[in-house]
Amino acid sequence: MSKKIIILGGNPETAILVDTAVSMGIYTIVVDPNPDAPAKKNASEAHDIDGFEVDKIVQLAKDLKVDAVLVGVADVLVKPYQEICEKLNIHCYATKEAVEAFCSKDGFKRYCDEFNIQDIPGIYLEESSSIDKPEHMNYPLMIKPVDTGGGVGMKICRDDRDYQASIKTALKFSKKGVVLVEKYMDCDDMAAYYTFRNGVPYISAISDRVTTKKQGDASPVCIGAVYPSKYSDLFVKDVHPKLCELFKALKIKNGILNIQFFVEDNVVYAYDPGFRLQGEAPHIHIANFNGFDHREMLVNYAFTGVLGEDDFAEKNDYMFKGKVACTIWILLTDGIIGSIKGMNEINADENVVFVLERFKKGDTVQKEWLGTEKQVYARIYLGANSITEVNSKISEFQDLLEVTDVNGENMILEWLKPFNEDDY
Numbered sequence: 001m002s003k004k005i006i007i008l009g010g011n012p013e014t015a016i017l018v019d020t021a022v023s024m025g026i027y028t029i030v031v032d033p034n035p036d037a038p039a040k041k042n043a044s045e046a047h048d049i050d051g052f053e054v055d056k057i058v059q060l061a062k063d064l065k066v067d068a069v070l071v072g073v074a075d076v077l078v079k080p081y082q083e084i085c086e087k088l089n090i091h092c093y094a095t096k097e098a099v100e101a102f103c104s105k106d107g108f109k110r111y112c113d114e115f116n117i118q119d120i121p122g123i124y125l126e127e128s129s130s131i132d133k134p135e136h137m138n139y140p141l142m143i144k145p146v147d148t149g150g151g152v153g154m155k156i157c158r159d160d161r162d163y164q165a166s167i168k169t170a171l172k173f174s175k176k177g178v179v180l181v182e183k184y185m186d187c188d189d190m191a192a193y194y195t196f197r198n199g200v201p202y203i204s205a206i207s208d209r210v211t212t213k214k215q216g217d218a219s220p221v222c223i224g225a226v227y228p229s230k231y232s233d234l235f236v237k238d239v240h241p242k243l244c245e246l247f248k249a250l251k252i253k254n255g256i257l258n259i260q261f262f263v264e265d266n267v268v269y270a271y272d273p274g275f276r277l278q279g280e281a282p283h284i285h286i287a288n289f290n291g292f293d294h295r296e297m298l299v300n301y302a303f304t305g306v307l308g309e310d311d312f313a314e315k316n317d318y319m320f321k322g323k324v325a326c327t328i329w330i331l332l333t334d335g336i337i338g339s340i341k342g343m344n345e346i347n348a349d350e351n352v353v354f355v356l357e358r359f360k361k362g363d364t365v366q367k368e369w370l371g372t373e374k375q376v377y378a379r380i381y382l383g384a385n386s387i388t389e390v391n392s393k394i395s396e397f398q399d400l401l402e403v404t405d406v407n408g409e410n411m412i413l414e415w416l417k418p419f420n421e422d423d424y
Contacts, residue, residue: 002025002026002027003026003027003067003068003303004026004027004028004029004064004065004066004067004068005021005026005027005028005029005066005067005068005069005070005299005302005303006029006030006031006057006060006061006064006066006068006069006070007021007028007029007030007031007039007043007069007070007071007072008031008032008051008057008069008070008071008072008074008077008080008081008084009030009031009032009037009039009051009071009072009073009074009077010030010031010032010034010037010038010039010040010046010072011037011038011039011072011073011074011279012038012039012356012358013072013073013277013278013279013281013356014030014038014039014072014073014074014277015038015039015041015042016281016295016356017039017070017072017073017277017295017298017299018030018039018042018043018072019042020293020295020296020299021070021299022042022043022044024296024299026299027044027045028043028044028045029043029044029045029046029047029060029064029066030043030045030046030047031046031047031049031051031057031060032046032048032049032050032051033048033049033050033051034048035048038358039072045064047060051074051076051077051080051081052076052077052080054080054083054084054087055087057069057080057084058084058087058088061084061088062088066088067090067303068090068091068299068302068303069081069084069085069088069090069092069302070298070299070302071094071276072276072277073276073277073278073279074276075103075147075148075274075275075276076103076147076148076175078094078099078102078103078275078276079094079099079103081094082094082095082096082099090302091301091302091303091304091305093196093253093254093255093256093298093301093307094255094275095250095251095252097250097251098250098252098255098275099275101246101250101273102257102273102274102275103147103273103275104146104147104176105144105146105147105180105272106124106146106176106178106180108270108272108273109122109180111246111250112270115242115243115245115246115249116242117239117242117243117246117270118267118268118269118270119269119270119271120142120182120183120185120262120269120270120271121137121182121183122137122180122181122182122183123137123180123181124146124178124179124180124181125167125171125178125179125181126177126178126179127171127177131164131167131168133160133163133181134181137181137183139157139158139159139163139184140156140157140158140184140186140217141156141157141163141181141182141183141184142154142155142156142157142181142182142183142184142185142219143155143156143157143163143166143167143170143179143180143181144170144179144180144182144219145170145171145173145174145178145179145180146174146176146178146179146180147174147175147176147178148173148174151219151220151221151371151372151373152173152372153169153170153172153173153174154170154219154371155169155170155217155219155371156184156217156219157217158217162217167179167181182271185262185264185269185271187262187263187264188208188231188262188263188264189208189209189210189211189260189261189262189263190206190207190208190209190229190231190235190260190261190262190263190268191205191206191207191209191225191229191258191259191260191261191280191282192205192206192235192239192240192258192259192261193205193206193207193256193257193258193278193282193286193318194243194247194256194257194258194259195255195256195294195307195308195312195316196247196252196253196254196255196256196257196307197254197307197308197312197313198253198254198307199251199252199253200313201243201244201247201252202312202313202316203236203240203318204256204282204286204290204316204318205227205228205282205285205286205318205320206227206228206229206231206232206235206318207225207226207227207228207229207282207325208225208226208227208229208230208231209222209224209225209260210222210223210224210225210416210417211223212331212413212414214413214414215370215371215413219371219372221329221331221371221372221373221375221376222280222329222373223328223329223331223413223414223415223416224326224327224328224329224394224416225280225282225326225327226324226325226326226387226390226419226424227282227285227320227324227325227326228318228319228320228324230423230424231263231268232318232319234263234266234268235261235268238268239261239268239270243259254301254305254307255275255307256275256276256277256283256294256298257273257274257275258273258274258278258280258282259272259273259274260272260273277294277295277298279373280327280379281327281356281379281381282327283295284353284354284381285320285325285327285353285381285383288325288353288381288383289317289320289321289323289325289383290315290316290317290320290321291315292308292309292312292315292316323383323384323385324383324384324385324386324387324389324390324424325381325382325383325384326381326382326384326390326393326394327379327380327381327382328379328380328382328394328397328416329376329378329379329416330376330377330378330379330380330401330403330412331375331376331377331412331413331414332359332365332375332376332377332403332411332412332413333365333370333375333411333412333413334365334366334367334369334370334375335364335365335405335406335409335411336362336363336364336365336405336406337359337360337361337362337363337364337365337377337403337404337405337406337411338361338404338405338406338407338408339361339402339403339404339408340360340361340402340403341400341401341402341403342397342400342401342402343355343357343378343401345400346380346397346400346401349382349393349396349397351382351383351384351389351393352380352381352382353381353382353383354381355378355379355380355381356378356379356381357377357378358376358377358378359377359378365377365411375413377403377411377412380397387419387421387424388421390418390419391418391419391421394415394416394417394418395418398415
């Protein structure tokens with residue numbers, strides 16, 4: 001009998017983790033309330049259970065004699081993952097303290113304050129609070145539910161009327177009933193991706209992120225990333241030491257963590273952690289350049305309690321051995337997809353490491369998805385020897401790819417522009 005694992009969550013990004021587990025010869029059981037969840041397609045078995053139904057999943061694990069449990073690509077499921085593993089007494093990389101610090105925006109803000117990590121100036125509002133704008137905060141402001149991701153429930157506000165309506169909407173999306181009101185940051189955006197192994201935090205990737213501003217005051221959605229970041233040295237000098245103190249206090253032994261930051265006037269502002277595999281999938285570039293795969297590592301950890309091989313530290317290089325990586329996100333406007341052309345040629349390109357496609361011809365992109373990661377049609381992962389080569393591929397792929405609706409109208413929202421080569 002092969003080993004059995006339950007994977008929590010069913011989105012397209014988690015489907016890649018499921019495929020990895022299946023390819024490793026593991027009997028893979030996906031738990032998600034959506035009967036048609038993409039991660040269920042290639043799973044050995046699937047159950048229509050909400051990831052928050054901890055006791056029901058614990059009982060399922062016992063009934064099926066499951067050996068391991070792992071969370072997929074969903075922030076909100078890290079907490080139930082930890083609770084399920086604790087009840088089953090099986091390996092789990094997420095501790096209660098780490099869940100508190102990294103799985104909600106309010107928890108993260110508290111820990112940043114305690115460890116002198118600069119975050120974005122802001123306040124919390126609850127359902128029982130007065131929702132009038134504080135006098136000391138000026139527009140524009142970013143409104144966020146404290147416990148959602150992917151842009152869900154988030155909105156940029158520029159006046160009192162917009163502010164009041166957005167607070168009420170954001171509260172509806174928050175399970176905690178708590179909303180974060182922050183200064184809107186219109187500046188450079190970056191991310192740092194950590195691997196924890198045997199209590200040691202390693203930086204595994206640092207990227208610069210580009211977001212679209214073409215969707216009005218909806219939450220800006222990423223359209224691309226480049227690795228390594230032009231701010232790598234600044235981050236390692238100013239932010240990494242403080243984060244290491246936080247990691248030490250939280251007693252994190254194993255796991256992977258992504259944190260997003262804004263950079264304004266050489267000040268780095270922390271704003272969005274994710275203690276799990278990322279939808280953005282920097283692990284694809286890491287596997288390509290450094291030869292270890294976080295997906296395989298996490299699956300193995302779920303059974304053994306050991307994350308990675310003994311040569312991990314030698315392989316890990318956040319500067320990617322002098323190479324350059326880029327992820328191109330293709331965002332669509334709303335409508336029914338009538339035609340997709342050029343993706344086969346892009347897939348066949350020698351620089352392309354992987355392509356994740358989330359929609360196919362005939363699928364509908366719903367209007368309410370705009371301003372969230374649900375509007376992402378594809379992510380194209382490419383590796384190159386230089387930023388010049390990356391820029392050449394961005395232009396080449398833009399000429400190749402066409403996505404049109406049933407009326408023949410273009411659906412691609414915006415293309416990633418070539419990067420300033422002097423920065424890299």
